[in-house]
Amino acid sequence: DIQMTQSPSTLSASIGDRVTITCRASQSISDSLAWYQQKPGKAPKLLIYKASSLESGVPSRFSGSGSGSDFTLTISSLQPDDFATYHCQHYSSHSYTFGQGTKVEIK
């Protein structure tokens, strides 16, 4: 099974900061990667699919990049609404795997 490892586990940042979260796959997965945002007590929200495609309605300050085994989610200028936990997700052979999550906290 392919394992997905996110880093860091927790990130402290200030409003306006550029934030980067990394997701590494245990083997090459092409562009089969999605990113979700989750706030406490709420369901996850799809942000990015196919590694770099922005979901409709998601602010353009969010972007995704990478292919193969290394991927990043970037928030170009952190806003108050962006403090949340971010999850990456991969699909392979009828199985879906999530990373362990990265919590973005206020510095």
Place this chain on the structure above:
Amino acid sequence: EVQLVESGGGLVQPGGSLRLSCAAAGFTFNTYDMHWVRQVKGKSLEWVSGIGTAGDTFYPDSVKGRFTISRENAKNSLFLQMNSLKAGDTAVYYCARGTYCSSDGCYTKGMSFDIWGRGTEVTVSA
């Protein structure tokens, strides 16, 4: 409005059974793969089952043989029958929408889940 609403969660003893439901609205239910994803409090997400538009089903090893996913397209409903429940099954269970498939083919957002319900909580404890 496109939405998914889960129900059926609750407290159940180890070894017991529970049936979760998910009511879909605002989209053509029978043209989408549907899934269940769970989350232990404070932990990450775990996919626990999926069902295609043709009724084909998929499970991870952790629940295979214990959980059964099904759908009733006429009622825009998704179900998860959970048997032989263990303490480790305690989690919030989310219903999520997957790939769109029509007679012209399938369109996928990279096999991601674009709509999620609010979840229903399952507690397995004596």
